[in-house]
Amino acid sequence: MARILLSQSQVTVVISTGLIVIFALLLFLSGYVVQQRTVTGIQSAIRPRIPKPPPSQAAPEQQPAEPQLQASRLFGSRGEGHVAFTDFEKAADSSANVNWSRLAHVQLVKNHHEVCSAIMVLAELHRLRSPARRVLLFPQGWATEKKAGKGEISDPFLAISRRLMKAAARRYGVELRPVSPLFPAEEGGAEDVYSLASAYALTDFDRVLSIETPGLLVDASPLDAVLAFTESAPFAMLHDTTDGDGVHAEDLFLLQPSSDTHTLLKQDLANQQPFNDGLIPTSFPDPLLLDSSSEHSALIRSIGTLHEAGSNAFNATAFLSDVSYIRFSDPKLPGPEYDVPWAEKVAARPKNKDADWTWTKLYGQFAQKRMEVCGLDLEFWRP
Known part of the structure; x- marks a missing residue:
């Protein structure tokens, strides 16, 4: 059998080609690994995070069935309401079937002064990747009012509010929804009265949560957990019993929208004048109270x-x-x-x-x- 002899130049070519193939393969594999890590990072960044339950809320099996609570300042000696618990097992399960499109963080602005503070909260919810929707309620007249003609006086702050709201919708995915006044102004009487009770008309949501402004949002996860995993109730608020902490029951409202509730609430509140949103809880015989703080953690601090x-x-x-x-x-x-x-x-x-x-x-x-x-x-x- 004849032997095939390779010249020195041919051996050099074979070795060079082999090295090129090996290094090309290593380069391809390293690029593939980097690409997969990048894709995983992007998916993790855009994936709605499942919030953990607030550490201040204990699981029902860890507490008595009927916790002994001090009477809330809002109800005085009535002491009505019972503590709300977060479902730990459901909250901890990342595969929990939560339809976040049916949950929303809602802010109501009643005047131009409140617009920026409300948008700041919604903007932070966007930055912190809250999976729930973000809704801004504003007076219907802001959407319908036209530019003033000759000799007419226009609202000097309306243009600024409109600019801020449009920017919020574009940058932070905020849904803008005009609402009618809960109690329209009568001729020669007071101004239109807007209330968070209008959020009960948002029947495309299962639950909505609103926090009082102005403030700084530090961590969205506890609020998301309260919104998604608190036991179902038409109305829930903070349970405030500690004097001097600066936190009040009205600082957080958790509502379950319903057309019937909205209608009944309007009828009930119509007789309570002068009106403010602090009167809303008095229309519910058994409000749900959110245990807002413990020794080391809190939903809200003042x-x-x-x-x-x-x-x-x-x-x-x-x-x-x-x-x-x-x-x-x-x-x-x-x-x-x-x-x-x-x-x-x-x-x-x-x-x-x-x-x-x-x-x-x-x-x-x-x-x-x-x-x-x-x-x-x-x-x-x-x-």
């Missing part, structure tokens, strides 16, 4: 509690961690959206040095977020 720190040690890290929403219910300032004169701001600062640092930081964050989301500076405060 910035006003920083004034109570006094000379005692204050843990800023604990105050800002394990909380979902910081509410700016500050008894010493009109609101975080106002530019208060420096002397008044200094006088309003907490006495505790660490609490003062946290207080100043939160006000600064609100002002920065207001500029980022709404493009608005702080408003001049007119006492």
Whole structure:
């Protein structure tokens, strides 16, 4: 048999070709691995996250069937309502069949001053990838009012509110829904009365949740868990029994839309004047109460509690961690959206040095977020 002899140049070509094939294969495999990791990261980023249950809410099997609660301040001696529990097993199961398109975070604005603060909450829900829908309710007249003609006086703030709402719909996926007044103004009487009770007419949702503004959303997961996994009830609110914490039952409402409930609620509230949304719970004989806080966690904390720190040690890290929403219910300032004169701001600062640092930081964050989301500076405060 004849032997095939390769010349030196042919051997070189074979070795070079083999090395090229090997390195090309390694390059292809490394590129494929990187591509799969990138695709997995993108899928993880856009996939609606399943929220964990709020740590402050205990599972029913871990608590007595009928927990002994103090009477809520809102009901006084009536003490009505029972504590709400989150279904831990359902919340922990990432395959739980939750139809997030039937759940929504809702904000109602009754005047132009409230628009930016409401959009800031909805924008943070978008940034934190809340899987529920985001809805902004606003007076119907804002959608129908036309530009003023010659000799007419137009609303000077309407154009700004419309611009902010359109930007919210485009950037943050906010659904804009005009609502009629709960109680229309009579001739020569007061102005139209708008209420969160109008959210009961949103029958394309199974449940909606609303939080009081202004505030800063820190973690959307606990609110999503309350929205999705709290036991079913026509109405639920915070259970507030701790004096001096600055958090009130009206800071969070969880509603179950129903046309019948909406009609009955309008009839019931029509006789209660002057009206405010704090009267809504009184129309329900057995409201559901959300256990909002525990020793180490809370759904909502008030910035006003920083004034109570006094000379005692204050843990800023604990105050800002394990909380979902910081509410700016500050008894010493009109609101975080106002530019208060420096002397008044200094006088309003907490006495505790660490609490003062946290207080100043939160006000600064609100002002920065207001500029980022709404493009608005702080408003001049007119006492």
